[in-house]
Amino acid sequence: MNIYPGSILRSALSTRLASATFGTALALLVLSPTFAGDAAKAVKTAARHAEFAAAADNITGVHMHLHHALNCLVGPDGVSFDADAMNPCEGMGNGAIPDSANDAAKQALQKAVRQAESGLSSQDLASAQQAARKTGEILKAQDM
Numbered sequence: 001m002n003i004y005p006g007s008i009l010r011s012a013l014s015t016r017l018a019s020a021t022f023g024t025a026l027a028l029l030v031l032s033p034t035f036a037g038d039a040a041k042a043v044k045t046a047a048r049h050a051e052f053a054a055a056a057d058n059i060t061g062v063h064m065h066l067h068h069a070l071n072c073l074v075g076p077d078g079v080s081f082d083a084d085a086m087n088p089c090e091g092m093g094n095g096a097i098p099d100s101a102n103d104a105a106k107q108a109l110q111k112a113v114r115q116a117e118s119g120l121s122s123q124d125l126a127s128a129q130q131a132a133r134k135t136g137e138i139l140k141a142q143d144m
Helices: 005-034 039-055 061-073 103-121 123-140
Strands: none
Touching: 039 061, 039 103, 039 123, 061 103, 061 123, 103 123
16 A cells, blocks of 8 residues: 655656766756767967977977977877876867867867877977967967
8 A cells, every 4th residue: 555645746856867867967067068078168278389399498498398289289189298298178079189079170289299299209499499489370360
């Protein structure tokens, strides 16, 4: 014998369903930055670090900031990602390139990666700074 009248049972079920729906929506809202990357913000951050690299007064500083820019572009799963260098774009998504939906933008960002890698491979301060400047110019030209 059921001790609950039908309306109480339906009310309890409705409450549980509403709670589950609200909980799911809240979880998605809280976790959404993890799943939805912000390519535009990552590109701006990478450009800023390319500028820092271009302005650095020694090769160590140029390389450090180029690593930061590169990490923002390729993301933690990228081949060029350097886990030993800071990732100023941590929490912004999977990197500007993986998070970009536009193929033309991805090609331009790949060009910026090649410039940054060129600067990283150089031990000449002026050449590395020039590569950093070019990296920054490419990134600033992106309208994301």
